[in-house]
Amino acid sequence: MSHVLLLHLVRNGIAEDDNLQSMLVGAVMRKIKSRTWKKQRYFKLEDDCMTIWYKSKKAGNAHSTFSVSDVEAIREGHQSEVLLSIADEFPAERCFTMVFRGRRANLDLVAESAEEAESWIRGMRKLIENLENMGEREKLDQWIWDWFKKADKNNDGRMNFKEVQNLLKMMNVDMNEQHAHRLFTMADKSQSGTLEDDEFVLFYKMLTQREDVLRVFQRYSADGQKLSLSDLDHFLREEQLVGDNVQQYAMQLIELYEPSDRAKLLNAMTFDGFLMYLGSAEGSIFSPQRRGVYQDMSQPLCHYFISSSHNTYLMEDQLRGQSSVEGYIRALKRGCRCVEVDCWDGANGEPIVYHGHTFTSKILFKDVVSAVGKYAFKVSDYPVILSIENHCSVEQQRVMAQHLNHILGDKLLKSTLDGKAPIRLPSPEDLKGKILLKAKKIGGLEESFSGTEDSLTGEPSDEDEVAEIDGDNLHRESVRHRVKKSKQRLSKELSDCVVYCKSVRFNSFKHARIHSKVYEVASFTEYKARKHLREAGTEFVLHNSRQLTRVYPSGFRTDSSNFGPQEMWNAGCQIVALNFQTAGEGMDLNDGLFSQNGRCGYVLKPSFMREVEKTFDPEMPQKLDGYNPVMLNIQVISGQQLPKVNIKEDSIVDPLVRVEIHGVPTDQAKQETRYIDNNGFNPVWYDTLRFTIHTPDLAMVRFVVEDYDKTSKNDFVGQYTLPLTCMQQGKG
Structure with a gap:
């Protein structure tokens, strides 16, 4: 287990939690799909406290797993049609439902006793809460640890070069074998021919070196090593267009995202902290001021x-x-x-x-x-x-x-x-x-x-x-x-x-x-x-x-x-x-x-x-009193860790970004970046797209990432949509 993750588990009292200890031992529970389909399955929490292991009939003698991060909520008792249908057979205190994110079907379970059900309910809720409360560094560590487990096929806690090559394909990286081996050798500090714990973290950091972010960091860093408080202040004013209480805001960012205690004492931000800040909600293109309830809620x-x-x-x-x-x-x-x-x-x-x-x-x-x-x-x-x-x-x-x-x-x-x-x-x-x-x-x-x-x-x-x-x-x-x-x-x-x-x-x-x-x-x-x-x-x-x-x-x-x-x-x-x-x-x-x-x-x-005396025709926005079009310039810089869209194991994405404007008819528009050949891991574009928006108050901006290779049945990689009025000026 990763040292940082283990420290996080201990710090949050997870390692000593009685309910989690019981989950680590495991339990036989009934998986319920209907009134007639009720099968016994053995469920247990794995040692990483992030993965649920269970034996599935579909997989024969092999086991199946799912991540705690895939579970959105736990519902007690008969809170699904399936569990309601067997309410006369199994009491509510033995029943619970795991609700998954996305379109995955929920998992309805019946424990052998009310105490066992309570233990799993409380334990799962503790783990979900723990995930939600993770800091940026801990989230990154967990993400790296998840990749390590995927690549470590023989579960020996080490990763040889062949496993690394398989990992690169899983991560959507088309890398020259010689270059990949060079990074592997540099990360293998113990010279054992395998990567363990911190060595894998080092390999990941070399693999994910962000030249685009480093360029910005070095432009504002006086010594090239860190951003002092005044350096960060300068960046926030120039790039993020922060106007009020900038120094106080800069200190908050250092406290939230800087992983180095030494840098915090100096009121400075290292490159790692800068990277975490830009990848967080604070660094998002969505304006933080528009996230909470900010509108007048007293109108009809x-x-x-x-x-x-x-x-x-x-x-x-x-x-x-x-x-x-x-x-x-x-x-x-x-x-x-x-x-x-x-x-x-x-x-x-x-x-x-x-x-x-x-x-x-x-x-x-x-x-x-x-x-x-x-x-x-x-x-x-x-x-x-x-x-x-x-x-x-x-x-x-x-x-x-x-x-x-x-x-x-x-x-x-x-x-x-x-x-x-x-x-x-x-x-x-x-x-x-x-x-x-x-x-x-x-x-x-x-x-x-x-x-x-x-x-x-x-x-x-x-x-x-x-x-x-x-x-x-x-x-x-x-x-x-x-x-x-x-x-x-x-x-x-x-x-x-x-x-x-x-x-x-x-x-x-x-x-x-x-x-x-x-x-x-x-x-x-x-x-x-x-x-x-x-x-x-x-x-x-x-x-x-x-x-x-x-x-x-x-x-x-x-x-x-x-x-x-x-x-x-x-x-x-x-x-x-x-x-x-x-x-x-x-x-x-x-x-x-x-x-x-x-x-x-x-x-x-x-x-x-809203105003009866105003006249607005969506087909003719130019006739509106106070008509004031705006110019929207969007620079698409880079992407990271884009998912595969093709089921073929050795396929790599050729990503492009399409920016769509949805609004009144005269505002409907779309433009695309060029595509990046064979790189779904860290593509860099630096392409600028320009739009004229006639009715900004109604405009929506949708970013769509697609695979240029249209031979794939599903060329859709991902999307992000937000109102134009919620876009934060500056870099996101």
């Missing part, structure tokens, strides 16, 4: 873009995909503030959630509400909107209302904040900790204060309305039939749960301007929204300055793909609902927009989209 809801999910219950496509409460948990943990619940009559009087008239699996409405209640405010205190697609009978609507009231309690907003019909929507700040229902409602809020009948025929569901269909005449007759069937009676109990988000049918902008109430929400398919944007962009923006609009993907996207949300944001649409389960450009832009403002799920729209 309609003045914000709201992170929103479509078909939230689905984990895959919308024809045969699995429905799961996990979809809600994952969306809410990503900062989503509007989730969709598609409700239908179920067996035993219990409403169910699934994609109607398809083969998607079904889950209980009450389980969805429980998950939302538990996870709604884990990452953001601002309000969550439950967008209900109601296909239930009056009887089961009453059951829905009972579950909402019983499970959510005071979190569910049941009346206006001041007891009066609103003349404007409340703000996210006003509604902190509240869950709002978006659904059809009997009458308006005005009538609700004087009482009404028990039930009333409702309008068609938003997504069933003929006017919203994508214009395909072949489907009109079947749609009309569905609309006719969707005429239903509403229960007063469920209607009473709808306050500030009443779903209504949209007639026209003129009708809305004269007759609509601020709490009424219209929904459009992407095609209908696009049509309104083309024909009446200015009116659309004006409409969205007064009330909420939801836009959702076409029903013909059976693969749960996404449309581009940017054009809907250009019109000021707040609830732009995307399939969170589907990776791609749409979700990249969504994640990028909502990466600011504390990732709270609400982003304040530009002032020209």
Whole structure:
């Protein structure tokens, strides 16, 4: 084990933790995949305290492993459909779920005893917390240690030159064998013909020598060895354009990123510290001032873009995909503030959630509400909107209302904040900790204060309305039939749960301007929204300055793909609902927009989209009062440790960087760097790309790294997206 890593484990009390000691011994637990698939597996924590080892039937007699860093969270008890299905067989105190990052399926486990389950739950949480609290030096050490283990095929704690050559291929390095052997020999201080611990660290440092960063370091270093406080001050002013309290900021950076205690005493930064600083969040192109909640949160809801999910219950496509409460948990943990619940009559009087008239699996409405209640405010205190697609009978609507009231309690907003019909929507700040229902409602809020009948025929569901269909005449007759069937009676109990988000049918902008109430929400398919944007962009923006609009993907996207949300944001649409389960450009832009403002799920729209007296046409931004285009110059310098995209073991990436601008139509643009031949490990470009941005307040910048070799089925290496207004000037 690496000495630095061992010190870190001891320092954080991990080496003496009883739960981790138990995990190091290991345990036989049941891995559960369904009510009928329950297999015993032997799980143990490896000595590095970073890897879980287990015996898998798939791998025959061999073992499988996964890294603790791949685990996002541990959930106790019956918190998954799989564990709920066996709740009658195994008690909650013996069950837990490991939730993995990305698209990897969760791991549901049942321990032999409650004590054993508790030991693994507490131990895993300790390890996850420890990883989150690691310093930059410790993270780097852990990363090097992970590579060492991958390359050390015979697990003898040493690495010979053949293993080093295999490592270079894994790391995306196409290096001359003679040069690689020279570095190997220089690092082999013990002259044993193998690299161990610190020797491997030395080899890694020689391998990853950053000439581009060294050039900057030496330009500002008075002695070429370190950056004094005044040197670092100079760099921060000139390159990072830091203006206020620069010396104090420089001292903070030294304290945070300088690994040498001697350098810290001298108030100086070595090259290692400089490298760690530039690779950290502080050195990122994303402005640190925009990471926390920095916007005014006291404006009406309609003045914000709201992170929103479509078909939230689905984990895959919308024809045969699995429905799961996990979809809600994952969306809410990503900062989503509007989730969709598609409700239908179920067996035993219990409403169910699934994609109607398809083969998607079904889950209980009450389980969805429980998950939302538990996870709604884990990452953001601002309000969550439950967008209900109601296909239930009056009887089961009453059951829905009972579950909402019983499970959510005071979190569910049941009346206006001041007891009066609103003349404007409340703000996210006003509604902190509240869950709002978006659904059809009997009458308006005005009538609700004087009482009404028990039930009333409702309008068609938003997504069933003929006017919203994508214009395909072949489907009109079947749609009309569905609309006719969707005429239903509403229960007063469920209607009473709808306050500030009443779903209504949209007639026209003129009708809305004269007759609509601020709490009424219209929904459009992407095609209908696009049509309104083309024909009446200015009116659309004006409409969205007064009330909420939801836009959702076409029903013909059976693969749960996404449309581009940017054009809907250009019109000021707040609830732009995307399939969170589907990776791609749409979700990249969504994640990028909502990466600011504390990732709270609400982003304040530009002032020209909020003020009624302003006129903004996304197609003609030049007509806006105060029109002020900006020049954007981006220098792409270098990259490091890019992943492979080709499954062939000896393939090496030929990377290029494409910079895309997403915004109003006149701002849509893309440019590419040249490609670097056979180097995915440390490519250097120094290419400058230039753009003119007409509406910077709406512009998103997306960096895409691709493999120039298009023979690969997947030439996508990675991406990073952020709002232009959050880009830090200087080097990132």
